[in-house]
Amino acid sequence: MIDKKKLIRGLSFAAYFVAVFSLFLLLLFPFDRVKAKLESEVRLRTPYELSIARISPRFFNTFVLSDVVVSDKSNKVLFESTSVRSTVSLFGLLRKLLVLDLKAKAYNGEILVRTQQGPGKNFLLIDANGLDIGSYTLFKNLGLKLTGKLGGNIEMNNDAGKGKLLLKGLTSRELKIKGFAIPDLDFDQCWLEADLKGDRLTIKKMDLEGKELTIKCMGDIVLRERGSMNITVKLKPSVRLAQEQAGILSLLKNKDADGFYQFSLGGTLSEPMPRF
Numbered sequence: 001m002i003d004k005k006k007l008i009r010g011l012s013f014a015a016y017f018v019a020v021f022s023l024f025l026l027l028l029f030p031f032d033r034v035k036a037k038l039e040s041e042v043r044l045r046t047p048y049e050l051s052i053a054r055i056s057p058r059f060f061n062t063f064v065l066s067d068v069v070v071s072d073k074s075n076k077v078l079f080e081s082t083s084v085r086s087t088v089s090l091f092g093l094l095r096k097l098l099v100l101d102l103k104a105k106a107y108n109g110e111i112l113v114r115t116q117q118g119p120g121k122n123f124l125l126i127d128a129n130g131l132d133i134g135s136y137t138l139f140k141n142l143g144l145k146l147t148g149k150l151g152g153n154i155e156m157n158n159d160a161g162k163g164k165l166l167l168k169g170l171t172s173r174e175l176k177i178k179g180f181a182i183p184d185l186d187f188d189q190c191w192l193e194a195d196l197k198g199d200r201l202t203i204k205k206m207d208l209e210g211k212e213l214t215i216k217c218m219g220d221i222v223l224r225e226r227g228s229m230n231i232t233v234k235l236k237p238s239v240r241l242a243q244e245q246a247g248i249l250s251l252l253k254n255k256d257a258d259g260f261y262q263f264s265l266g267g268t269l270s271e272p273m274p275r276f
Contacts, residue, residue, distance in 0.1 A: 048072060062087045068104070077137045081106040097121065108132040109149070124156040133167070145173040152192075161196040170208070183245060186210050199223045203231065212238045216260070227269050234260040251276050 035052050042050035053067035063086050070079040081104040089099035097118035104111045109130035116123040133139060134147040152165035167190040175182040187210040195202045199222055206217040219231030235252070236259050242249060252261040253276060267273030 048078070049075070058085070061089070076141070079106070080137065081111075106131065107135045109151075122156075122158050124161075125153065126155075127153040128165075133170075144175065147171045148187075148190075156196070159198050163192070163194050163196075165192040166190070167192075183241070185213060187213075199227070212241045214260075219265075221269070223269075225270075229265060229267065229269060229272060231265040232262065233265055234262045236260045 035055050039050045039052060042048060049071045051067075051069040051071070052065050054065075056064045056066065058064055065084040065086060066082065068079075068081045068084045069077060071077045084102055084104040086103075087101045089097075089101075097116060099116050100114070102111075102113040102115075104113070109128065109132060111129075111131070112125075112127040114123075114125045129151045131150040132147075133150055139146055148170035149168045150165065151168075152163065154163035154165075155161055168188070170185075170187040170190050172182070172185045174184070187208045190208045191205065192203070193205040195204060201221045201223055203218050203221070206215075208215040214236040216234040217231055219229065221227065221229045221231070234256075237245065237249065249261060252263055254262040256262065264275045265272055266275055
């Protein structure tokens, strides 16, 4: 017959050992070496640079990365966050599958990232909520005066993916394209729906709706260094804007029964060419 007292005492010692071992593992874990390894791997395997101020434990499989900055090789900041909470799935590791969840506070909003990587498996999900594009460093450095709140999600499975993005309250001020001044624009909401297959991005729907101007776009973009584009653009200005921009609109010959002017955008990503 099992002695209950001895069994309880044995289980207590085992639980105590596991708790102490886990505590010392968290306290003595070489987080500085892990930080250096992460930064080195990103530098070697991608065209980007990763900088992390420090890594702090929160639980056995949960860590907080402080002051995270992602930039390109010319030190142009692409993403930054004061705090990124990361959680690694232990059950995924047992199945030889890396399952990592990231939650970041950025640009007055939140970004959730979930990735799964393993043999024949490469999954990525990005979900954004309430991102303030006016505070995005890259836009500021480019001199773009934009405001608006961005939300939506992007899902990738190996080399295929899809995304839906919603931008509310988009405004642009003092915008110039190839030296031409663009009128100040205000859009109540902007909706983008696109699919990705390999290096080809297909814009299924891109609608920008405002009181003065409505824009609709659809087409394909090849995402390479000299990638081509073939996009159909439709514009519908208000009566006031049409009178104010009569000189520009006179270049657009195609106008349908709904009042949309139409032209196409070709060329390459670096040198787009409008075709009227």
